Amino acid sequence: MKQQAEDAKEAANLAFKKQDYGQAIDLYTKAIQILPSAVYYANRSITYLRTECVGYALTDASKAIELDKSYVKGYYRRAAAYMSMGKFKQALKDFETVVNARPNDKDAKIKFNECSKIVRKLAFEKAINVDDGKKSVSETLEGTLDSIVVEESYAGPKLEDGKVTQNFILSLMEFYKSQKILHRKYAYKILIDVKKYLTQQPTLVDVTIPDDREFTVCGDIHGQFYDLMNIFKINGLPSETNPYLFNGDFVDRGSFSVECIFVLFSYKLLYPNHFFMARGNHESSNMNQMYGFDGEVKAKYNAQLAELFTEVYNWLPLCHCLNNRVLVSKVGM
Template sequence: MSDGQEEARKLSPCVENSHNMTEGMGAEQLKEAANACFKNQDYNRAIELYTKAIELNPSAVYYANRSFAYLKTECFGYALNDASKAISLDSSYVKGYYRRAAAYMSMGKFKLALKDLETVTKARPNDKDAKIKFTECSKIVRQMAFERAIAVDDTKKSVAEAISADLENMVIESDYAGPMLVDGTVTLEFMLSLMETYKAEGKLHRKYAYQILLQVKQMFMTLPSLVEISVPDDSKFTVCGDIHGQFYDLMNIFELNGLPSPTNPYLFNGDFVDRGSFSVECIFVLFGFKLLYPNHFYMARGNHESESMNKMYGFDGEVKAKYTPKMSELFTEVYNWLPLAHLINKKVLAMHGGLFSRDDVTLDDIKKIDRNRQPPEEGLMCELLWSDPQPQPGRSASKRGVGVQFGPDVTKNFLELNGLDYIIRSHEVKSEGYEVAHDGRCITVFSAPNYCDTMGNKGAFITLRGSDMVPQFTTYRAVSHPNVKPMAYASSILSLIC
């Protein structure tokens, strides 16, 4: 958080309206206080105040406002429910349809979003903004339909095969001075040069980029959906959470904890890309280290290693801007082969999202998941990528609208069934960069500090020793980066949300 943001928060009516001071306030006063919090990006406090206002007066306006705050905190399921409630209370309230369309699009449900935007344009035929958003969403729906119609069947070449055939014809220009693969092989010298090139805002030649993608795809294809990792008693192992395209913060992790090596192994637990505008740099560094140290560098799929998320939140646009649409298609193929979970010393299970809607899931069930596809909207693969813990026992509907929320009893039962000590997951911003929940059995780690340049959170990583597997946490603040804002390559349709 910048000094200016901090000062604004100090002066904000949001801060002045503490929990005690809201006693006796009317619904409209609570809404105004919540609006002040929202403007200062204190979305969680805004949600609390909107909730109090709704308790006093359940109006469509308050539900729609809370829906917007939920959108900002990526609780898309809750945002959808609130928008729908606003519409049910006042079917003529146009903002409710706007909010619901935004929630649908955030969840990749573009057809449903288009239906709501159509309602808005009919209600406000002269609203130019509504017409633009309707047109943009229509383009996405048509494009998706077109892509399905021309989808490559199993008998035809994959993108990887087509690119492999063309690779020899790709020319390295004589003035190219960046990192070079020798005989197509990633070396430590190449990785050091690559990171320095990226720090200086340089670019890897497309031929080498394609070679890395083709090689890493072949490597991932040989791995099971659940990868087992053995950490010797006298060795350290590091687990990092979401990076989200924050390349310079990734470099800071390596400064703090050392570069990956056979004696300094890492697991990156999903969501390497999207939102941050240096996602290409992040993913090629991570893939490069995977090729360099295949048995000491691990990567798990996150919910953002998917085609629909990449099209919305910037990675697809960034790849197209820095390389080609064909490379974006190849990334989709590569992501489909990323492992879904890692078992460390047979005691700790790491996945991006969380646990399941069933009590009988075993490690063997995870191993058997057919992962070579886009994430489904339900089932074990979906829940590994999308689920979140909750403090209360049992399960509840996901705040994201995908996956489930699971309580401490669910975690306890899963661990006992599978003979595990605890789980490590990522997927959620935490103010300290990590959170220990469920009696120490569910640990969240999030490694993107000051997420999207606005959240003010710390980043963190976990280090374990093979001898005891006790988690140790290192936290850090964001470092500076070139003046390219997060979401610079994101879909224009996100103007519905931002």
């Protein structure tokens, strides 16, 4: 039995290296069923993290610790799961256990210090927080967008009468292929208009698809702009006769998250009843700080726009029901 379990684990490790995480999970599960061990649970935990099934990852890491309280990787995996869930105090406690057990582990020290900074920052913000009726970014910008000057040197796409058009989006995508930045005036306008629309939408959106029509559902884009362009090349551009649903995780990790989200939001404004977007676990302030989107927005624009993105994300629907039969939502949330 021990050899059978080890064989299953080794096969799972190979699948993991090939990034075939579904196969790896199945094989780790087989090893656990044959002979449960802390190692197998910890390995399946990191695999679940890679697929962003954070709840399962947390459960497996905790099970690894239960089976062997001295197994350091169990604490490391559980800390990573807690971080992904935004439970920084719990993560810090586990990272501290890892650092104490392995004082020379550089990666553990880096993760511990990062987590410690977040915990201190949150504690400080809580201590000084005062409900002073502060306006949201969108409220602050209300009525002031016209005062933002578009420089004569700007040669990029422009909204037509303040509206998104098909020509605007086509120009925007070509502009982004040249790795140029949309003017902040239009960036602000798109986000404010998207927020206004989303505030009127339900959490669960019902979508009706005619029997003779196709409907494209896309998973995580994660800032891969050229992958997004390839999707449109293969499946056609969004339109009233070619509807799409992008099911969350538009940003983070990739280097072109800003470009991806503005193309998607532009299509949402152009075809509100034929282009759908759901909120994923990466459409949140904490995840954006950890996985790169927050820094990207600040580098390409400013902190105010990063805050406005968070306001917009808070209004995104969480799920869609297709023809009263198929529920589409983010399992990683």
